[in-house]
Amino acid sequence: MELPIRGVAGQFRAFLTMALPQRDDEGKIVRWFGTSTDVSVLKMLREELENTAARLEEEDRRKDEFLAMLAHELRNPLAPIRSGLEWMRLRPEDAVGVSEVRAMMERQTHQLIALVDDLLDVSRIRHGKLELRRRTVALADVVGSAVEECEPVIRKAGHHLTVSLPGSDLP
Numbered sequence: 001m002e003l004p005i006r007g008v009a010g011q012f013r014a015f016l017t018m019a020l021p022q023r024d025d026e027g028k029i030v031r032w033f034g035t036s037t038d039v040s041v042l043k044m045l046r047e048e049l050e051n052t053a054a055r056l057e058e059e060d061r062r063k064d065e066f067l068a069m070l071a072h073e074l075r076n077p078l079a080p081i082r083s084g085l086e087w088m089r090l091r092p093e094d095a096v097g098v099s100e101v102r103a104m105m106e107r108q109t110h111q112l113i114a115l116v117d118d119l120l121d122v123s124r125i126r127h128g129k130l131e132l133r134r135r136t137v138a139l140a141d142v143v144g145s146a147v148e149e150c151e152p153v154i155r156k157a158g159h160h161l162t163v164s165l166p167g168s169d170l171p
Contacts, residue, residue, distance in 0.1 A: 013040040073115050077108035083152040104148050139170040
């Protein structure tokens with residue numbers, strides 16, 4: 001059994017104690033034979049190992065969450081880029097349309113670059129320092145980006161989307 005035993009300095013330390021009785025011919029215990037081994041350092045190392053394992057599991061969980069979120073976010077700008085390329089292939093003579101599609105593709109490409117930069121910053125994952133960057137954005141930009149991402153699905157379903165925004169730009 002493991003017991004706390006007070007040492008010479010007065011502090012308790014963990015000891016692994018094993019004892020066997022020695023009996024006489026009648027079965028009465030005449031003495032005990034045993035050992036006591038100081039296992040306090042081993043116990044401390046075991047606790048450190050358990051704490052390290054728990055910390056590593058948490059870091060691994062955070063990494064997996066980050067990678068899942070990143071994979072989802074990487075897919076979002078790819079759909080409108082792919083649709084834009086298809087649109088440009090089908091209507092190369094529409095200079096105004098091509099210009100608008102190119103601008104959308106540039107915005108989506110910048111978003112992809114930012115996401116890849118985040119992916120490359122792996123040290124933030126290890127230290128749990130993922131951060132959301134809050135900033136004021138124009139409602140029209142948010143709606144426009146959402147429409148760009150949904151446009152391939154809307155078009156594929158044969159639907160038409162009309163967006164009406166207020167005259168003043170809302171933050």
